[in-house]
Amino acid sequence: MKLLAVFLLVFSMMALTSGDKRIVLHKKSFSCPCHWSQINGRCFIFVAKPMTWAKAEKNCLSMGANLASVRNIKEYRQIQGLILAAGYETRETWIGGSDAQEDRTWLWSDGSALRFTNWCPKQPDNLTRKQECLQMNYSAGKCWDDTECSAKKPSVCVKKSCPR
Ligand SMILES: [Ca+2]
Ligand SMILES: [Ca+2]
Numbered sequence: 001m002k003l004l005a006v007f008l009l010v011f012s013m014m015a016l017t018s019g020d021k022r023i024v025l026h027k028k029s030f031s032c033p034c035h036w037s038q039i040n041g042r043c044f045i046f047v048a049k050p051m052t053w054a055k056a057e058k059n060c061l062s063m064g065a066n067l068a069s070v071r072n073i074k075e076y077r078q079i080q081g082l083i084l085a086a087g088y089e090t091r092e093t094w095i096g097g098s099d100a101q102e103d104r105t106w107l108w109s110d111g112s113a114l115r116f117t118n119w120c121p122k123q124p125d126n127l128t129r130k131q132e133c134l135q136m137n138y139s140a141g142k143c144w145d146d147t148e149c150s151a152k153k154p155s156v157c158v159k160k161s162c163p164r
Contacts, residue, residue: 030161039078043161046086050152053133056094057109060157066110067096068158090137094155097134119144
């Protein structure tokens with residue numbers, strides 16, 4: 001009887017393992033919720049309503065998201081494309097960068113490492129010594145600037161795409 005029990009245990013473990021493999025195979029296709037756009041394997045949405053940086057982050061959180069982090073220039077151009085497609089041209093827009101915890105130490109609110117940057121010339125300048133939030137589409141270059149977090153601007157949220 002003992003042997004049978006061991007055999008059954010091993011057999012059920014094998015069944016579990018093969019079940020897991022099937023799940024892994026299906027993970028190759030991803031999807032975003034309605035009205036979210038898939039860019040580089042993540043889901044983005046443009047929020048037109050002007051809000052402070054913190055209110056914009058809170059709004060993203062309410063949708064299971066964070067203010068957008070940006071990984072490379074191609075992703076940045078695609079995020080600019082989202083704003084353009086929404087009819088907001090190259091409007092200044094909040095994304096998830098902030099140095100509120102420590103001046104000149106920039107972090108993304110989604111917890112990912114801030115490696116790629118696209119600062120405008122002479123930015124971030126921490127003008128008036130209280131510029132702690134990252135706006136995109138700044139100046140003629142439509143690049144990044146640090147500005148006062150209390151300013152009300154549209155925003156872009158990001159969240160992970162889900163297995164279909
Ligand atoms: Ca600063
Ligand atoms: Ca600035």
